């Protein structure tokens with residue numbers, strides 16, 4: 001069973017996003033400014049849409065923290081959707097408010113609309129869009145900031161960097177690539193890398209398929225909306241064993257690896273090197289110049305729905321991936337070392 005557990009809830013234009021986190025030890029310092037700065041990072045990046053001008057994501061902590069420290073009790077985080085004010089009627093929970101305002105029925109190719117409408121038996125695709133929207137990743141990042149707060153206590157830190165936007169591999173050309181897509185009413189994706197430093201050896205395990213930390217991290221990153229590829233370390237395609245594997249040697253009396261093609265994971269366990277995870281995000285499927293599709297109500301061929309959208313959100317995606325990787329690392333730390341308080345965890349944490 002996971003130690004660091006949580007659920008998030010909330011629709012894109014609903015009142016708020018909520019997360020309840022369980023399993024954090026007591027005594028961990030929680031800096032609300034840090035959580036908010038992580039939320040701000042997720043909102044930034046060239047190519048974000050109009051929604052980001054409306055929102056100014058900040059968190060309210062309504063349980064589990066007192067005087068800046070965790071209590072060991074469930075932590076509740078609330079992020080208000082400012083846009084809710086304009087959607088109050090449309091997103092009402094009361095049956096008497098039922099309306100067709102903002103309803104739509106033309107599937108957006110590449111989004112959750114088609115499969116979601118069949119699965120949940122919905123003809124108004126608003127009922128699918130609202131939770132499938134990447135808006136919910138704001139809650140993911142807030143939860144990630146809590147996980148990062150635990151990791152920070154153990155000097156484990158992460159960073160991320162965008163490495164490709166569309167066909168541009170040089171950062172100097174990223175904005176131009178996005179401008180071209182915007183001018184065409186099109187969208188674009190890209191690639192990013194996340195790196196975590198100072199991890200202990202032996203998080204995860206080889207003994208069962210579902211205990212490998214590589215599999216857990218891959219799921220956490222792959223399930224970010226629009227991520228289609230996850231790589232750990234260097235893509236091994238085309239390498240030879242002799243050039244791919246990282247030779248082991250002694251440096252300053254300690255065991256280390258000469259290279260880090262493994263990306264910090266061998267045999268489903270961390271090996272003490274930096275954790276390196278890259279991912280590819282597909283182009284955003286909501287596009288101003290719409291693709292051909294079908295109307296769920298009339299079953300006639302038509303064009304896809306467009307309200308507003310990002311042209312590119314790869315930078316935001318890298319922040320979300322950092323957060324999700326932090327969830328898994330915090331969970332694996334708690335599984336391996338345990339402790340109801342930070343003091344107890346630190347006593348067990350014998351890196």
Ligand code: EPS
Pocket residue numbers: 012049051052083111132133134135136137138284285286308309310
């Ligand atoms: C997003 C909020 C959404 C989108 C975007 C990400 O807000 P709205 O639907 O009101 O414009 O801007 O989500 C998508 C593009 C998508 O296809 O899901 C956010 O907060 O990140």
